[in-house]
Amino acid sequence: MNLENVLSNPLTKKYLKETIYTDRIAHAQLFIGEEGVGTLPTAIAYATEILTKTGNDNTKIKCEHLTHPDLHFAYPTATTTKIKDHPYSTLFLEEWRQFINKNPYGTLFDWYQFIGIANKQGKIGVDDAKEITSNLSLKSFEGGYKIMIIWMAELMNTDCSNKLLKLLEEPPAQTIFILVVENESLLLDTILSRCQITRFTKLGDQIITNALLEKGITDSEAQKIAIRAQGNFRRALSFLNKDSDNLFEEWFVRWVRMAYSAKGNKGILPSMLAWSEEIAKEGRETQKLFLEYCLEVFRQALLANYGVDSLVYIQFNSNFKIQNFAPFVHHNNIQEIQQNIEEALYHIERNGNSKLILTDLSIKLIRLIHTKVS
Numbered sequence: 283m284n285l286e287n288v289l290s291n292p293l294t295k296k297y298l299k300e301t302i303y304t305d306r307i308a309h310a311q312l313f314i315g316e317e318g319v320g321t322l323p324t325a326i327a328y329a330t331e332i333l334t335k336t337g338n339d340n341t342k343i344k345c346e347h348l349t350h351p352d353l354h355f356a357y358p359t360a361t362t363t364k365i366k367d368h369p370y371s372t373l374f375l376e377e378w379r380q381f382i383n384k385n386p387y388g389t390l391f392d393w394y395q396f397i398g399i400a401n402k403q404g405k406i407g408v409d410d411a412k413e414i415t416s417n418l419s420l421k422s423f424e425g426g427y428k429i430m431i432i433w434m435a436e437l438m439n440t441d442c443s444n445k446l447l448k449l450l451e452e453p454p455a456q457t458i459f460i461l462v463v464e465n466e467s468l469l470l471d472t473i474l475s476r477c478q479i480t481r482f483t484k485l486g487d488q489i490i491t492n493a494l495l496e497k498g499i500t501d502s503e504a505q506k507i508a509i510r511a512q513g514n515f516r517r518a519l520s521f522l523n524k525d526s527d528n529l530f531e532e533w534f535v536r537w538v539r540m541a542y543s544a545k546g547n548k549g550i551l552p553s554m555l556a557w558s559e560e561i562a563k564e565g566r567e568t569q570k571l572f573l574e575y576c577l578e579v580f581r582q583a584l585l586a587n588y589g590v591d592s593l594v595y596i597q598f599n600s601n602f603k604i605q606n607f608a609p610f611v612h613h614n615n616i617q618e619i620q621q622n623i624e625e626a627l628y629h630i631e632r633n634g635n636s637k638l639i640l641t642d643l644s645i646k647l648i649r650l651i652h653t654k655v656s
Contacts, residue, residue, distance in 0.1 A: 283327040283346065283386065289493055289515050290320035291483050298328050298480070302335060307427075308478035310450045310459045312435075314466050315482025318514030322433055323386040324482070325460045329353055329429040332458065336426030348379045351423035356414055357433040358390065358404030362397060370409035387516045390434055390464075391567050391631070400566065401633065406438040411445035418449065418457050427456045435461035436468035443470050450476045484513025494518060506595045510578055520571055528599065530575040533561060535602045537576075541647040542610070554644045562636035569636055573627045579604075580619055583611035615653040622646050 285295055301307050315321040330345035333352060344350035355378060359369040371378070374397055381388060381396045394400045414430060422428050432438070438446070450459060450473060461477060463469060487508040493515065494504035499522070511518035521527065537557060544550040561569060582596045586608035596604055611619070626643045630636055 283323050283330060285324070285327040285331050288320055288323040288327045289387070289485055289489055290324045291485070294480060294482060295324065298324070299331065302328075302331055307332065307458060309453050309457060310477045311461070312466070312469075312474070312477035312479045313460060313462045313482060314464075314479060316464060316484065316514065317389045318387055318511075318516035318518075319482045319484055320387065320515065321462045321464075321482050322382075322431075325431050325433075325462050326382070326386070329431060329458075329460065332427055332429065333424070337424050341424065348382060352426065352428045354414070354417050354428070354430045355433065356406055356410045356430065357393065358406055358437045359397070359410075360394075360399040360402040360404045362399060368409050370407065370413055372413055387519070389516055389567075390437075391570070392516075395565070395567065403633070404437060406432065406435070406442050408439070408441040408445060410438075411442040414446065415449060418454055422456060427458055428454070429458045429460065431460045431462065433462045434464070435473075436463045436465050438469075440470075443473060447472055447476070485511075485515055486513070490515055490518050494522075497522075509593075509595060517571075517574065527575075530572050531598055531600065531602075533557070533572060534576055534579055535598070535600055537644065538607065538610075538647070538651065541644065541651045544648045545652050555641060558637050558640035558644060561640055566630055566633075566636070569630050569640075570627060573623050573630070577620060577623050580611055580616065580623075583608045584616050587611055609655075610651050612653075612655045614656055615650045619647070619650050622650075 285299055288295070313321045313325055326345075326348075330342060330353075333345055333350060334341050341350065345353055348355070355375075356371045357374075357378060359365075359371060359374050361367065361369050365373050377397050381393055385392055388396075390404075391400065394402070394404060414432075418428055418430060420428075447470075449457075453459065459477075461469075461473070466474065487505070490508040490511055490513075491501075491504045494507055495501065499507070507518050507521045510521055540550050540554050540557065544554065561572065564572075579596060582594055583604055585591075586594045586604050594604060598604065622643055626639050629639050
């Protein structure tokens with residue numbers, strides 16, 4: 283990966299490049315950013331740039347294939363049908379290379395699905411700490427830096443974190459740690475205090491638009507997707523799947539129509555339960571994407587209600603019209619609607635019972651959709 287070409291904040295990339303060529307590379311660095319903003323691909327590109335500076339002609343090729351002997355990785359894992367005991371990162375290295383090659387902006391859940399642990403909680407454990415210590419105790423293969431990228435470092439358990447503290451404080455010569463995290467609050471304060479922090483902002487609409495244009499998307503469609511993505515390139519890529527958009531539209535229209543007709547009509551509840559069960563049968567990533575789609579539609583409806591038509595881009599294939607739906611979304615209910623959907627997202631991400639979560643959300647929507655404008 284090339285530092286200039288990865289999707290990330292241009293100022294961040296400029297700063298990182300300057301640290302290389304002015305020899306101000308911190309030995310312990312923390313890259314903080316939400317999913318889809320390019321923290322991991324930037325970390326890999328940054329490491330490639332560092333190793334290429336002191337390497338040979340084949341260095342860049344080996345880095346691009348993630349096979350460079352001085353570039354190491356740690357990431358969350360769990361037991362699988364193949365790895366039944368003491369899982370750690372190196373045992374999944376081939377899968378990791380395939381995953382990054384296929385989806386460098388992928389989420390933690392994408393990774394879990396890829397290695398078949400979607401219903402488990404992965405971690406970076408003490409076996410990883412031992413492997414990290416062992417790898418970094420060896421001399422550099424090319425005589426330059428050794429770099430350890432720890433992705434989703436907030437999922438290091440306490441034993442792993444404690445074992446790495448000493449290394450972070452007094453690393454072997456020419457060793458660089460890059461910890462990539464989404465939620466810094468889950469890291470030990472002692473680890474935070476030992477790292478130089480680089481924060482990643484959400485991607486600009488134009489950055490995402492340009493990336494989509496390179497994939498052959500029309501300019502108007504790319505701009506619409508960029509707005510919908512809300513600075514998240516992973517989300518933008520998911521919107522390229524038209525089949526899922528059509529499915530989400532059908533689910534959403536059915537849902538809000540049931541919620542509207544349910545007031546004083548208990549007979550609609552079995553249909554709502556069936557709706558929840560239907561979606562609960564899908565993978566958690568599909569459920570998450572659907573709830574994000576719902577958030578987007580409610581935001582669009584609010585804009586339509588308040589006459590900001592220039593920002594209303596969503597169109598339905600059915601006879602459901604955003605302009606007709608808009609009056610039911612206003613300042614008296616939008617905040618609570620958004621809060622409840624975000625809470626449902628949070629619990630689904632953490633392996634909650636999807637059917638119960640969606641049913642509870644539906645019951646709350648019945649009340650909210652009938653909230654009067656004061």
